[in-house]
Every structure is written in C-alpha cells, then in structure tokens.
Amino acid sequence: MLLGNASYELALSKTNGGILVLLDKAAGAAVTLGSRNGCLWGSTIGNPGPAPDYVTGCRYSVTQSNRFSYSWTQQRKF
Numbered sequence: 001m002l003l004g005n006a007s008y009e010l011a012l013s014k015t016n017g018g019i020l021v022l023l024d025k026a027a028g029a030a031v032t033l034g035s036r037n038g039c040l041w042g043s044t045i046g047n048p049g050p051a052p053d054y055v056t057g058c059r060y061s062v063t064q065s066n067r068f069s070y071s072w073t074q075q076r077k078f
Helices: none
Strands: 002-004 007-013 018-024 030-034 041-046 053-056
Touching: none
Parallel strands: none
Antiparallel strands: 002 007, 007 018, 018 030, 041 053
C-alpha cells in the first residue's frame, strides 16, 4: 500500500503492515529502509526465567489465526 503527499511517500507491506520504505520525494532518497526484519513492530516480553520472548508484527498474516487485515474506504478522508 502506498500513502503519500507532495513531500513523502510511505510504502506498507500488504502482507503484515510493515514499513517497506519512507521516501523523501524532494531528496529522491529513502528516509528509512523499512521496519526491523520487515515487521512493523516488535517487543520483548519478559517471562519468568532468563529467556524473554520476542513478539513481532510478522507473527500476523492473512493466513494465520492471528490475522492482519485492512479495508479501504475511498469515501472517507482525513
């Protein structure tokens, strides 16, 4: 999915919502090369014991029980 204005363009993965690139149009260069490991977010969850779990947005997809989905409504503008 591409979102943008006259200055920037943001590309999001339709698979998991991760940031693929944020482009500065005036400079013609990427401001960021995307999300860490292609995931929109990540968090370390401390569990009892020495090994915390790392949970990411990549655990969500259109085919898993933890679905990532979106819908587009052309009529609504922000």
